[in-house]
Structures are given as C-alpha cells and as structure tokens.
Amino acid sequence: MHNVKDKIIHGLFFLNGLIVMLVLLGIFVILCKAAIPAFQEISLKEFLTTARWDPTSLVKEGYGIGAMLLSTLMLTIGALIIAVPLGIGAAVYLTDIASPRFREIAKPVIEILAGIPSVVVGFLGIVLVGPIISKIFGISNGLNALNGSILLAIMALPTIISISEDALRSVPKTYHEASLALGATGWQTIIKVKIPAAVSGIIAACMLGMGRAIGETMTVLMATGCAPALPTSYLDPVRTMTATIAIELGEVAYDTTHYYALFGVGLVLFIITFVVNMLSDMVLRKYQKVRI
Amino acid sequence: MNEKVKEKLGYNFLRLCFGIVLLALFMILYDIFQKGAGVISWEFLTASPKKGMTEGGIFPAIVGTFYVTVITALLSIPLGMGCAIYLNEYAKDGLFTRIIRMSIRNLSGVPSIVYGLFGVVLFVQFMRFDTCLLSAGLTLGLMTLPWTITASEEALKNIPLSYREGAMALGATKWQAIRTNVLPYAVPGMLTGAILGLARAAGETAPILFTGAAFFLPYIPKTIFEQFMALPYHLYIMATQHHSIIKVRPIAYGTALVLVALIFFMNLAAVIIRYRLRKIRRD
Numbered sequence: 001m002h003n004v005k006d007k008i009i010h011g012l013f014f015l016n017g018l019i020v021m022l023v024l025l026g027i028f029v030i031l032c033k034a035a036i037p038a039f040q041e042i043s044l045k046e047f048l049t050t051a052r053w054d055p056t057s058l059v060k061e062g063y064g065i066g067a068m069l070l071s072t073l074m075l076t077i078g079a080l081i082i083a084v085p086l087g088i089g090a091a092v093y094l095t096d097i098a099s100p101r102f103r104e105i106a107k108p109v110i111e112i113l114a115g116i117p118s119v120v121v122g123f124l125g126i127v128l129v130g131p132i133i134s135k136i137f138g139i140s141n142g143l144n145a146l147n148g149s150i151l152l153a154i155m156a157l158p159t160i161i162s163i164s165e166d167a168l169r170s171v172p173k174t175y176h177e178a179s180l181a182l183g184a185t186g187w188q189t190i191i192k193v194k195i196p197a198a199v200s201g202i203i204a205a206c207m208l209g210m211g212r213a214i215g216e217t218m219t220v221l222m223a224t225g226c227a228p229a230l231p232t233s234y235l236d237p238v239r240t241m242t243a244t245i246a247i248e249l250g251e252v253a254y255d256t257t258h259y260y261a262l263f264g265v266g267l268v269l270f271i272i273t274f275v276v277n278m279l280s281d282m283v284l285r286k287y288q289k290v291r292i
Numbered sequence: 293m294n295e296k297v298k299e300k301l302g303y304n305f306l307r308l309c310f311g312i313v314l315l316a317l318f319m320i321l322y323d324i325f326q327k328g329a330g331v332i333s334w335e336f337l338t339a340s341p342k343k344g345m346t347e348g349g350i351f352p353a354i355v356g357t358f359y360v361t362v363i364t365a366l367l368s369i370p371l372g373m374g375c376a377i378y379l380n381e382y383a384k385d386g387l388f389t390r391i392i393r394m395s396i397r398n399l400s401g402v403p404s405i406v407y408g409l410f411g412v413v414l415f416v417q418f419m420r421f422d423t424c425l426l427s428a429g430l431t432l433g434l435m436t437l438p439w440t441i442t443a444s445e446e447a448l449k450n451i452p453l454s455y456r457e458g459a460m461a462l463g464a465t466k467w468q469a470i471r472t473n474v475l476p477y478a479v480p481g482m483l484t485g486a487i488l489g490l491a492r493a494a495g496e497t498a499p500i501l502f503t504g505a506a507f508f509l510p511y512i513p514k515t516i517f518e519q520f521m522a523l524p525y526h527l528y529i530m531a532t533q534h535h536s537i538i539k540v541r542p543i544a545y546g547t548a549l550v551l552v553a554l555i556f557f558m559n560l561a562a563v564i565i566r567y568r569l570r571k572i573r574r575d
Contacts, residue, residue: 098310
C-alpha cells in the first residue's frame with residue numbers, strides 16, 4: 001500500500017517537472033502558430049531584410065524589422081561597451097582588493113541594484129539621464145540610443161558583476177600564490193593570471209548580461225524616443241523589437257496581418273535570446289564549473 | 293613604466309569601476325527619495341486617483357499589485373517547489389532530466405514581453421479569461437517559475453543526505469522521508485527564494501501590459517476576472533502616457549518610491565528569513 005502511494009507521489013512530481021518543459025515548448029509553439037499567418041502575406045525576406053516598418057500605411061504597408069534589429073543591436077553593443085569594463089573591474093575589485101567585511105556589505109548593495117524594476121529605471125532615463133544628455137550634447141531631446149545604452153548597462157551590471165565574481169573566486173588560490181612567488185606584482189597577477197583563468201566565466205557573464213539587454217522592454221520603451229526610422233548615430237532615437245511589440249500590440253486589431261507580424265517580431269526575439277542563453281550556458285559549463 | 297606605479301594605477305582603476313557602480317545606484321535611489329518622499333502622505337496611499345489622475349492617490353494600484361502578486365505566488369510557489377523536489381529527490385541523471393534543466397535555464401532568459409505575448413494567446417484568448425487579474429497573475433507566475441525552481445533546489449541541496457538515509461533506514465518510504473525529514477528544513481530556504489522571485493514579478497510591467505493591467509479604474513477589483521491597476525503600469529502611464537505629464541510628475545515620483553520601497557521590503561523579508569534560518573541551524 002505504501003509502495004503504491006509512493007509511486008503515485010513520484011508520478012505527480014514527475015508531471016510537475018514535465019510542466020516546465022511544456023511551458024518552454026508552449027511559448028515556442030504559440031509564437032510560431034501566431035506568427036505563421038503573417039508570413040502568408042509577407043515574405044520572410046522582406047520581414048528580415050528590409051527596414052521599413054509601417055503596418056498602418058494607407059498606400060503600402062511595410063513589414064521590415066531591419067530598423068528594429070539595428071536599434072536592438074546598437075543598444076546592446078552600447079550597453080556592453082559601458083557595462084563590461086565596469087562590471088569586470090568591479091568584480092575584480094570585490095575579489096582582490098576589497099576587505100572581506102566590505103565585500104559582505106557590497107554584495108547586498110549590488111542586489112538592490114538588480115532589484116530596481118525596469119519601469120523605474122526607464123522613468124529615471126526620462127527625468128535624470130535624458131536632461132543630462134541633452135545638456136552635454138546640446139540637443140533638444142535626450143531620449144535616444146545613448147540614453148538607452150546607459151540604462152541597459154546599469155541593468156546588466158549586477159548580472160555581470162555577480163557571475164564574474166563567482167568565476168574569479170573559483171580560480172584556485174595556488175595560481176595567485178605561485179604568480180606572486182615568482183615576483184609578479186598584484187596587478188600583473190590579476191591581468192596575466194586571474195582574469196585569463198576565469199575568462200570563460202567572465203564571457204558567460206557578459207553574454208547573460210547581453211541577453212538581459214536584448215530582452216529588456218520598459219526601459220527602452222520609455223527612454224529611447226521610439227522613432228521607427230533607421231538610426232544613424234547614438235544620438236538618434238531608436239525603437240527596439242521589444243518596444244515595438246509593447247507599443248503596437250495594445251492598439252492593433254485582432255486577426256490582422258499586423259497582429260500576426262507582431263508575434264513574428266516576438267518569435268525573432270525569442271530565438272535570438274534563446275541562442276544567446278544557450279551559448280553562454282555552453283561556455284559556462286564547458287570550461288568551468290561555476291554555479292549561477 | 294615602473295611596475296609599482298602600474299599596479300597603483302590599475303588598483304585605482306578598479307576602485308573607480310566599483311565607485312561608478314555605487315554612484316549609479318546612489319543617484320537612482322537619491323533622486324527617487326528626494327523627489328518622491330514629499331508626495332507620500334496618508335491620502336496618497338489610501339485614495340483613488342482623482343480629476344483625470346492629476347490628483348488623489350494610488351490606492352487601487354497598490355491593491356492591484358498585491359492581488360496580482362498573490363495569484364503569481366499561488367501558481368509559481370507550489371509548481372516551483374514540486375519541480376525542485378522532483379529534480380533534486382526523484383530524477384535520475386538522464387536525457388529527460390537534462391532537457392528539463394535546459395528548459396529552466398532558458399525560461400529564465402526569455403524576455404518578459406515574450407511572456408506577455410504567450411499570456412495573451414494562452415490565457416486571454418485560448419482559455420477565454422479575457423484581460424483580467426487571473427490572466428496577468430498566471431503570466432507572471434510562469435515567468436517567476438524558473439527562479440522559484442532554482443531557489444528551491446538550492447534549499448533542498450543544503451539538506452544533508454544523511455537526513456534522508458536515516459529515515460529510509462528506519463523503514464520510511466521515499467515520500468515519508470522527504471515529508472518528515474527534508475521539507476521541514478528546506479521550506480524556509482525555499483520561501484526566501486520564492487519571495488525574491490515575487491519581488492521581481494511585482495515590479496514587472498511588460499507581461500501585464502496586455503493581460504490585465506488597466507489604465508484607470510475608480511474601484512478595486514472584486515473578482516479575479518476583472519481588470520486591475522498596478523504600480524509599475526501606473527508609473528509607466530504617469531511617466532509617458534498622461535496628457536499633462538509635467539503636472540503629474542510628482543505623482544510619478546511618489547509611485548516610483550512606493551514601488552521601490554515595496555520591493556525593498558520584500559527583499560528585506562527574504563533576507564530576514566534567511567538570517568533566522570542560519571541562526572536556527574547553528575543552534
């Protein structure tokens with residue numbers, strides 16, 4: 001009797017595990033299913049390679065995501081240029097220079113930064129970062145790609161710092177000591193021994209931060225100006241894939257090409273973040289046993 | 293250049309990096325507190341928005357966020373704990389287990405707006421819940437699931453193997469061993485992780501944009517099939533969509549402060565539970 005009950009309970013937990021798999025699969029299937037009708041009207045080539053997104057045009061509708069892809073790319077690269085050196089620098093500081101007591105205080109502080117909601121960060125992009133940018137560059141509107149990059153960098157920093165720190169910490173102490181014993185300075189040891197030894201974990205950290213930047217919605221929706229044109233510089237307003245979905249899904253009529261095309265954008269977004277996450281996971285698992 | 297000078301410069305660069313990160317956090321918190329604190333009053337916390345949302349309080353948004361977080365918790369805590377128990381106690385290392393683990397890692401990387409799209413199709417349209425508290429809560433629940441699972445597994449891993457073996461050596465079945473000798477010790481740790489996940493869910497906007505959050509409601513929802521106001525969505529509206537944005541800026545700051553404070557206190561609660569747990573274990 002006990003055995004039967006145990007088997008049933010085992011089965012229930014098994015089903016529970018299955019649900020997680022089904023959710024991921026379900027997201028993919030539902031996005032595909034909702035996006036397919038769009039590609040009966042739009043050619044995949046037009047969708048992926050042209051830059052004119054104008055679904056409500058009365059003359060000829062445009063369904064190219066080129067400008068959005070470029071916007072997302074610009075913001076992601078901009079965010080990484082800011083966040084990667086800062087994040088790695090801060091992580092090295094925490095592992096090698098800061099006193100253990102300071103580290104104990106610093107870690108929860110970084111966690112607070114991770115906990116600030118994206119909508120609050122976007123709001124500060126409007127009221128704080130935007131005016132600073134418009135003053136420095138002498139432009140009337142500070143809501144542009146630079147603003148978005150700065151905000152996304154702030155949001156990616158906690159991920160980059162905490163995972164890089166784990167990677168640096170898992171470098172054996174003997175490496176450090178051997179380098180110092182050979183007469184290297186502390187700085188030489190950091191640059192030539194510790195960072196190279198932890199590089200795979202650091203790369204994975206940056207990729208996870210990148211995944212966060214690509215998928216971020218509210219921040220870029222609020223702080224980048226959201227112009228659907230092809231951006232030419234970091235002082236231009238941009239509109240990412242995430243922002244386009246957020247702006248248009250609420251207004252679009254159900255069962256139209258436009259509606260399905262937005263799911264197409266979601267599918268592209270899903271695939272990009274999926275690939276980035278898989279790659280960072282492979283890097284992390286292959287070379288190092290760092291637990292996220 | 294002298295190596296010692298180089299070292300000094302390098303160390304100062306690292307200090308600068310960390311300093312900039314701290315400065316960014318400080319500026320964010322300072323700006324919100326400085327401009328938001330003056331707006332907070334008893335009326336602001338307990339009244340409905342008035343006069344086209346240019347006056348009054350944010351009470352419906354506070355209650356809405358509370359309700360939707362409860363629904364999120366009801367979905368994600370039991371499912372997340374169950375899945376963690378399966379993975380840590382029952383699953384054998386094989387293809388199926390590896391696929392589940394891969395799914396969890398990938399789910400935690402799916403953009404929140406994509407969860408929103410998923411929620412629109414599955415809950416709003418397919419299940420015909422329409423845009424309401426239930427749809428939004430379930431969408432957020434699925435989003436927090438990977439975090440809850442990871443945190444719960446971490447808690448289960450901390451329970452020594454001997455606890456299970458001791459029970460089973462005395463003739464307990466596997467489930468009896470888990471129920472009496474593992475779960476009581478793991479639950480506080482699981483809850484800590486769950487609260488941290490819920491705090492993140494409470495601040496999310498993108499998944500509820502199209503699944504249930506309302507621009508303005510003069511009343512509190514009475515059933516789970518009604519729309520609701522939520523703090524993050526209210527902040528978004530006040531910051532970008534309102535017809536006189538400059539005039540309502542103080543309300544936006546006040547809303548931001550309440551939201552940040554709410555999330556801070558949820559995190560604090562989680563940390564306190566964790567701290568007490570450690571203390572109990574030491575005793």
